[in-house]
Amino acid sequence: MIGRAANGADLMNLLYFSAFRAVMLTGTVSAAAELLGRSQPAVSRLLDKLESELGVTLFERRRGLVTPTSVAQLLLDEIERAYVSLDSLKSFAARVAEGESRRIDTAIMPALGLGFVPRLLGKFREEWPNTKILLNVTLSVKVEEWAASQQIDFGLAETPFRRSGFRIETFSDSPYIAAVPAHHPLADSSQIGPADLVDVAFISLAALTTAGQLVAQAFRSCGVKYDPAYETTVSSTMYEMVKNGVGVGLIDPYTAINDLDDRVRLVPFLPAIPFNVALLRPESRPANRAAEALLELMAAERDMLMKRLPR
Template identity: 85%
Template sequence: MNLLYFSAFRAVMLTGTVSAAAELLGRSQPAVSRLLDKLEGELGVTLFERRRGLVTPTSVAQLLLDEIERAYVSLDALKSFAARVAEGENSRIDLAIIPALASGFVPRLLGTFRSDWPNTKILLNVTLSAKIEDWAASQQIDFGLAETPFRRSGFRIDTFSDTPYIAAVPAGHPLADKARIGPADLVDVPFISWASLTSAGQLVAQAFRSCGVKYDAAYETTVSSMAYEMVKNGVGIGLIDPYTAVGELDERVRLIPFAPAIPCNVALLRPESRPANRAVDALLDLMATERDRLMKLLPR
């Protein structure tokens, strides 16, 4: 099939009109309409309902767009690879990390890394674990750091860290002097937890159930730094990841181990078809060294 047909179709779906698609593609409106007609003819389906100059996508068009977007992701990955080859080995690193590692952990390392690899560019994506998994599976990144579990394939998985989540307590709170905090301590206490859509949120809810305590979070978030700020301002008690905990140390917050321990399982995702890159290996070595240093600072 002619990729130009799909390009015209995608442009119409993204812009909403044939005229806007034509402007985006640098073609005339009749030319784009002809491309759509040819695509419908080859597929043998109706992609758009046409009324008074307007086009309305059919359900088939929506399904086709999903498939085309996957193809464009692969094409973008191919373009990135070609650019890397043209620029030379180690010229660029594409990585994706969860927010917990973005507020302090990774940024602190980049200055040191640049002193050793001054000509290496870094594209740093900060997003949730599910998106990192998608990018790793579609070979769009050199590596990703995301929380388990994963559903897709196409990448190698190695444990990066499994240090448990830790309770953050306002310094003046009655629980601030405890050696351990568990679900029973949080009954009738404003609790700041993880959103149920995250793996951490599901693990926290399971920990409460296993202790026979009703899970009743007053606040939920997808970002640890948000929970830490709330604790710092006396809003409640939060359960945060170890990287945020050690990176956001503040005298207004006490860090106390949580029991039962809930591991913060961060995995290293390495796409299977990405070429070897010495700069990537150097950056990962630097991350591992800093991880080991920071985790020793947490209370046990």
């Protein structure tokens, strides 16, 4: 039904799906009606007609309340994918209307999106004062999703990837580095390994992240039990913990250099664990001169920062 030509009946079906989505997102028919600018009975009729056309029950109705069925959840997933594609088309149309290089849509993983990229935007604005930038800071898996659905001009995310629809270029592979409280016994070490962190309050990136899995693997390869006292999904949070003497953390090089603080010592970690960051370029997005200029600025800043890492 969703894939038929857009005749009059199909346009009405779009209203059905819009009403259904609004109810699923708001939780009630009354809230959905307010969101859509329609009456509550009108929204209820649209839901009834959708169920009739599909031949399934989407909601259990009891005492004025609607409870989604399992079928409704499956339908919502499908509709959300359609809305993602629609948003991508809207973004493209806006870019065409505004003209080339008037807007850059990005998605950046937190390690680079919280400090590294924001610090460059003032300098970028000097050369491109009329260019708007959308800076989405999100986990790598979301960056990959948006790149695959062509919603961004480029993204920066940690490898590996499971989707297609974008080109991949290496942006950085400098290793993670140990961040140690300045007065900690390990602060003056020339290098730190897993064995040095036994009986030490160790802060690691969470197991759900690529880095967390790589760190656990490094410990196992050295025959050392991996038992972090703290876990987090964001490097900047880890750095704050180290600054306040909570423990020793293994941190990405960008956060380490961008957030330099006298309360922290940076020590090389062995075995080296590369921080593999890739540049994702959606295949169907048009060329954007402003985006290329921003990427050139980012590459120059990256090269300068990495020279400051202790070896």
